Amino acid sequence: MKRTTVLAAALLGLVMTLGAAPAMAAVDDDREVDPLVAAVLDEVPGGVVIDGRHAVWPKLDMELTVPAASGLSSWSVGSCTTGRICAYSNTSLGGASLTFGTCAVHTIPSSFAVKSVANARGSGSVQVRNGSTVLKTVAAGSWSNVSGTVTNLRCLL
Template identity: 50%
Template sequence: MRMRRYAASVALGTLFVVAGAGPAMAESPEEVDPLVVQMLEDVPGGVLVDATHAEWPELGMALTVPTAGDLSARTASGSCASGLICVYKLPSLSGAFLSYSGCGVLAVPGDWTVRSMDNNRASGYAQARNVTTVLATANAGSWTNVGGTTTNIRCVF
């Protein structure tokens, strides 16, 4: 009698493990962040990198939407890689950001709100501007909060 119960328990346990393993093993693809989708629709030439990143190679521009893990991994210069200029949607280098690898007058997409800027270059300065009016300036290796409506970033070596 004990043997039958043991065999039935093992069979039932195996059934639950096998039945339960199917859905756990089948992972659905990560859903693309809505901000990434919007930017890809608004700015032509973009390439989806993953669920939280897109790039525009011809513009030298990339979008990064931080995940919960990214928010706790800040460096002294935000999340902006060395040699780039980054503009953030929130003050104090927070939230989603656009990074620019080029220099000159860099267009900011129309729906993008700039609230802080990081100039993570070794020399020169970057200006957040509304057409030609300077809203904020960040010297090399520094950052600043930005007020007003930014239409472009001017980078000077």
């Protein structure tokens, strides 16, 4: 009888210890839970953390997904990958593209006619220029159609 009681108490203690972990502790990866995920979990009961950026509420058929860089303003813009500057041969980010991963003055080959530009960086702007004349300024996380002959793109921090 004593052995059964001790075993039952140990099993109960184990269940209480493992079952008492908050939902945020269920994250399988090394990342912390995004603050937005944590806030929504606190506000809406019944949520289950999938990873640091995802949670689901099965009874509500609700899912929350936070972009990987939720604390930053860095996003891809159309087909322009996050962190890059892209020049397109057609308007509205269409056609062929030239992409640049550094913040500098980038010369556009004369055989490439730029019709639109995307700035998928997290900050700063890109000047679309003909020589030193600014034709258009594109803010971080946005894009614009361009008219005129583009000879270079100047990245500003």
